Amino acid sequence: MTTALGIIAGGGDLPRAVATVAREAGREVFVVALRGSLTEDWVVEFRHEWVSLGEPGRAFKALKAAGATDILLAGRVERPKFSELKLDAKGVMVLPKVVAAARRGDDALLRALVALFEHEGFRALGVAEAAPGLVSGEGPLGRIAPTDDHKADIARGFAIVRALGALDVGQAAAVCEGLALAVEAAEGTDAMIARIGSLREALRGTAAKKRGVLVKALKPTQDAKTDMPVIGVATVRNAGAVGLAGIALEAGKALIVDKRAVAAEADRLGLFVAGMAPEP
Amino acid sequence: MTTALGIIAGGGDLPRAVATVAREAGREVFVVALRGSLTEDWVVEFRHEWVSLGEPGRAFKALKAAGATDILLAGRVERPKFSELKLDAKGVMVLPKVVAAARRGDDALLRALVALFEHEGFRALGVAEAAPGLVSGEGPLGRIAPTDDHKADIARGFAIVRALGALDVGQAAAVCEGLALAVEAAEGTDAMIARIGSLREALRGTAAKKRGVLVKALKPTQDAKTDMPVIGVATVRNAGAVGLAGIALEAGKALIVDKRAVAAEADRLGLFVAGMAPEP
Numbered sequence: 001m002t003t004a005l006g007i008i009a010g011g012g013d014l015p016r017a018v019a020t021v022a023r024e025a026g027r028e029v030f031v032v033a034l035r036g037s038l039t040e041d042w043v044v045e046f047r048h049e050w051v052s053l054g055e056p057g058r059a060f061k062a063l064k065a066a067g068a069t070d071i072l073l074a075g076r077v078e079r080p081k082f083s084e085l086k087l088d089a090k091g092v093m094v095l096p097k098v099v100a101a102a103r104r105g106d107d108a109l110l111r112a113l114v115a116l117f118e119h120e121g122f123r124a125l126g127v128a129e130a131a132p133g134l135v136s137g138e139g140p141l142g143r144i145a146p147t148d149d150h151k152a153d154i155a156r157g158f159a160i161v162r163a164l165g166a167l168d169v170g171q172a173a174a175v176c177e178g179l180a181l182a183v184e185a186a187e188g189t190d191a192m193i194a195r196i197g198s199l200r201e202a203l204r205g206t207a208a209k210k211r212g213v214l215v216k217a218l219k220p221t222q223d224a225k226t227d228m229p230v231i232g233v234a235t236v237r238n239a240g241a242v243g244l245a246g247i248a249l250e251a252g253k254a255l256i257v258d259k260r261a262v263a264a265e266a267d268r269l270g271l272f273v274a275g276m277a278p279e280p
Numbered sequence: 281m282t283t284a285l286g287i288i289a290g291g292g293d294l295p296r297a298v299a300t301v302a303r304e305a306g307r308e309v310f311v312v313a314l315r316g317s318l319t320e321d322w323v324v325e326f327r328h329e330w331v332s333l334g335e336p337g338r339a340f341k342a343l344k345a346a347g348a349t350d351i352l353l354a355g356r357v358e359r360p361k362f363s364e365l366k367l368d369a370k371g372v373m374v375l376p377k378v379v380a381a382a383r384r385g386d387d388a389l390l391r392a393l394v395a396l397f398e399h400e401g402f403r404a405l406g407v408a409e410a411a412p413g414l415v416s417g418e419g420p421l422g423r424i425a426p427t428d429d430h431k432a433d434i435a436r437g438f439a440i441v442r443a444l445g446a447l448d449v450g451q452a453a454a455v456c457e458g459l460a461l462a463v464e465a466a467e468g469t470d471a472m473i474a475r476i477g478s479l480r481e482a483l484r485g486t487a488a489k490k491r492g493v494l495v496k497a498l499k500p501t502q503d504a505k506t507d508m509p510v511i512g513v514a515t516v517r518n519a520g521a522v523g524l525a526g527i528a529l530e531a532g533k534a535l536i537v538d539k540r541a542v543a544a545e546a547d548r549l550g551l552f553v554a555g556m557a558p559e560p
Contacts, residue, residue, distance in 0.1 A: 027422060076519045078480065078482070079459070079482055079483055080482060081481075081482040086323070102457075102458070102459075102460035103457050103459075142296045156447075158449050159447060160444075160449055163443045163444065163446070163447055164440070164443065164444065164463070166443070167436075167439060167440050167443055167460070168460070169453075169460040169463060170460065170463070171438055173465070174451075174465075178382070179359070179382075179466055180447070180448070180449040180465040180466060181452065181465055181466045182466065182467065183463045183464075183465045184463075185449070185453070185454075185460040185461055185462045186459055186460060186461045186462065186479055186483055187462065187475060187478070191475075191478070195467060195471075195475065198467070198471070199466055199467060200358070201361075202358070202359055202360060202361040203359060240493065279333055
């Protein structure tokens with residue numbers, strides 16, 4: 001018998017998708033909802049407890065009471081204003097470590113959070129283990145495949161994302177015919193995609209004539225337990241709105257929330273969504 | 281006797297500053313104003329000719345008639361829609377090379393333009409040679425110096441800009457207590473700075489409590505003849521408006537348009553503007 005799965009849930013669509021898939025697979029789910037990061041109200045569908053980043057003691061207690069020995073961290077975690085953070089006794093103890101990690105970058109912060117739970121005796125899973133159906137496959141997801149020109153932009157995009165990722169900067173970049181249109185830092189992928197629409201049309205595509213690709217990849221500094229790249233229907237819609245021709249992910253190293261809906265939306269808008277085989 | 285200096289002028293404040301400094305130093309100046317890139321009307325103060333990127337023949341002829349054997353390229357060059365470009369006979373000949381260069385990135389485009397003029401027998405100068413007074417020095421420009429915390433962010437900023445620069449992506453990044461706030465791609469430095477204001481205040485500084493630094497550096501793929509990083513009063517004002525604590529440049533490898541005004545504005549707003557010694 002498997003024990004309950006504790007989902008430490010930040011913002012975005014991923015935590016809900018993981019919780020739903022895990023429950024459909026017959027597993028009991030308990031959600032630790034991160035105050036300030038999780039802003040949607042889907043948690044009411046699950047047993048849950050709200051905690052701030054400064055209340056690990058409260059999270060540990062709730063998870064133990066729920067019988068969860070496995071945990072996973074999913075979704076966007078917002079950096080708190082540490083001076084305004086609500087703290088419990090454990091939080092006071094570990095805060096210096098968390099603040100120091102936050103100064104080294106977002107991944108360091110996420111890894112520190114996972115380490116906190118592991119140190120308390122929980123087993124940390126990756127989303128890919130708990131919900132393998134969300135993991136990107138190889139090849140196009142819908143009916144449209146990238147052309148050779150797109151593949152050249154995809155290769156350049158991966159090179160940029162890897163270089164940035166090695167420095168814990170961001171996971172995404174957009175490239176159009178060799179030109180780096182936009183690179184992600186603290187603003188997040190959606191905001192990065194949106195600003196492509198502000199560039200002159202000579203540099204980018206349009207809804208009528210799509211050009212350029214979005215590339216999203218795991219940072220080399222990340223491990224799959226904390227922050228695998230995620231796309232969903234909104235990502236496809238946003239990419240289409242600024243004239244991008246498609247989205248490329250690494251096969252096996254990214255998550256797609258609702259593959260069927262993503263494929264349908266990509267086909268409807270004329271975009272590709274493709275999982276690229278890892279380089280040899 | 282020195283010959284006239286031909287300035288191939290794109291957008292921004294730099295070309296005018298170079299033209300003005302060169303004229304004040306007693307040199308005759310002729311401006312080739314790049315249609316679609318230069319949008320200000322200061323060229324009327326100088327002998328000039330408007331040309332599009334597809335009219336190198338027209339530029340060569342005008343420069344020769346003006347007695348200019350030295351040329352320099354200054355300012356932002358916008359990528360044209362090549363299909364809509366006005367072409368002269370030389371333009372038709374060289375266009376394939378320019379388009380191919382443009383696909384490899386912005387620097388490749390600028391280098392290809394300089395190579396065009398060199399191939400025609402002109403001597404290409406860097407801005408630093410023609411207007412050495414604009415080159416960044418070492419240390420703070422105004423009264424405020426970076427703290428040790430700022431220096432840690434500056435070091436991380438330079439690491440990010442170098443990694444990005446090696447891939448011909450952008451010249452600038454902003455870092456606040458270890459977090460990469462923003463990274464420049466096709467949008468340019470001003471737009472990059474402006475969007476920092478959209479990040480949550482927990483991540484960045486404010487006008488009252490300044491945090492984080494802007495770093496701008498030459499790409500390793502760039503040579504000083506084509507696209508040295510430039511800042512001016514507007515850069516200081518924009519950085520201050522989004523709560524950044526200061527601006528760091530590489531000493532000797534960046535240009536400052538109107539140092540006195542930049543120092544005064546930095547002092548007034550409480551920012552540092554510092555030239556950092558190159559790493560050994």
